[in-house]
Amino acid sequence: MAYKFPLALFADPSVISGHAQQLADLLNIPLISDPRGYQVFFNLTPNHLELIAHEENNKKPSSLRVDFTTPGNLRRVKNPHKELLIQAIKIRKKIPATVVDATGGLGRDAFLLAAAGCKVDVFEQNHFIGALLADGLKRAALAPQTARVCNRITLHIQNTVEHIGELCPPPEVVYLDPMFPERDKSAKVKQNLRILRYIEGDQGEDRELFAAVWAIKPRKIVVKRPLKSAPLCEIRPTYTLKGKAVRFDVYIPASFTKDSTPCLNSKC
Numbered sequence: 001m002a003y004k005f006p007l008a009l010f011a012d013p014s015v016i017s018g019h020a021q022q023l024a025d026l027l028n029i030p031l032i033s034d035p036r037g038y039q040v041f042f043n044l045t046p047n048h049l050e051l052i053a054h055e056e057n058n059k060k061p062s063s064l065r066v067d068f069t070t071p072g073n074l075r076r077v078k079n080p081h082k083e084l085l086i087q088a089i090k091i092r093k094k095i096p097a098t099v100v101d102a103t104g105g106l107g108r109d110a111f112l113l114a115a116a117g118c119k120v121d122v123f124e125q126n127h128f129i130g131a132l133l134a135d136g137l138k139r140a141a142l143a144p145q146t147a148r149v150c151n152r153i154t155l156h157i158q159n160t161v162e163h164i165g166e167l168c169p170p171p172e173v174v175y176l177d178p179m180f181p182e183r184d185k186s187a188k189v190k191q192n193l194r195i196l197r198y199i200e201g202d203q204g205e206d207r208e209l210f211a212a213v214w215a216i217k218p219r220k221i222v223v224k225r226p227l228k229s230a231p232l233c234e235i236r237p238t239y240t241l242k243g244k245a246v247r248f249d250v251y252i253p254a255s256f257t258k259d260s261t262p263c264l265n266s267k268c
C-alpha cells in the first residue's frame with residue numbers, strides 16, 4: 001500500500017523492547033529512539049498504542065487511539081436497540097447471532113453490534129488501523145465495563161475480499177461502511193478522521209468487496225451511506241432506513257430474482 005508520510009514506531013523506554021520490535025516488524029516500519037523529525041509516528045506506551053501527527057496549523061500534536069471505555073462510547077452502546085444500524089441488521093425483528101463487519105475501521109460500529117448481542121467478526125485490511133483497533137480491543141477486554149461486549153468480537157487484520165469465504169459457518173448478516181464520510185460534526189471525530197488519512201492507504205474496489213460479500217450468501221447485507229449519495233455500486237437496495245446524516249441500505253439477497261440479481265463481476 002502507498003502511504004503519504006514516512007511512518008515509524010517510537011516506544012516509551014518502559015515498554016519491553018522485544019514487544020516494541022515485534023510490533024514494528026509487524027507494521028513493517030522502523031523502531032526509532034527519537035521521534036523528532038517525524039511528522040506522523042506511532043507511540044507505544046505501557047498502556048496504549050497511539051498515532052501522533054504534527055499538523056501545520058496546530059501547535060499541539062494530535063493523537064488518535066481506540067478507546068471503547070470513554071463515556072461517549074459507553075453512552076452510545078448503553079441502549080443499542082435505539083440505533084438505526086441495529087434496527088437495520090435485525091432479521092424478523094430479532095438480533096442475528098452472527099454478523100461480519102467487513103470494513104472495521106476503528107471499530108465503533110463493530111462494538112455497537114457486539115453490544116446489541118451479536119457475535120461479530122471484524123475485518124480490517126489496513127494493518128496500521130488494525131493495530132490501533134487490536135490495541136483498543138485488548139484494553140477493552142480488561143475493563144470491567146466493556147469486557148463482556150469485547151468477548152463477542154473477533155478481529156481479522158485481513159482483506160475481506162480474500163478471507164470472508166473462510167468463515168464457517170458463514171454469518172447471517174454482513175455490514176459494510178466502506179467510506180469515511182464526515183458524518184459527525186464533533187471536533188474529536190473530525191480530528192480522528194483527519195489523522196486517519198495519514199495511514200489510510202489505497203481503499204480497493206467497492207465492487208470487488210460487494211461481490212465477495214454477496215458470494216457468501218448472507219441473509220442480509222447492510223450498507224452505510226451518506227444520506228444523499230448513490231447506493232453502493234449503483235445497486236438499488238431492497239429497502240432503506242434513513243437517519244439524519246446517514247442511511248442504511250439493506251439488501252436481502254433472497255428477495256432478488258435470478259434476473260434481478262446484480263452482476264458484480266468487473267465485466268458487468
Ligand SMILES: C[S@@+](CC[C@H](N)C(=O)[O-])C[C@H]1O[C@@H](n2cnc3c(N)ncnc32)[C@H](O)[C@@H]1O
Nearest residue numbers: 103105106107108109124125159160177179180
Ligand atoms: C469508514 S471506515 C469504517 C468505519 C467503521 N464502521 C467504524 O465504525 O469505525 C472503512 C474501513 O474499511 C476498511 N476496508 C475497506 N475495504 C476493505 C476490505 N476489502 N477489507 C477489509 N477492510 C476494508 C478501510 O481500511 C477502512 O478502515
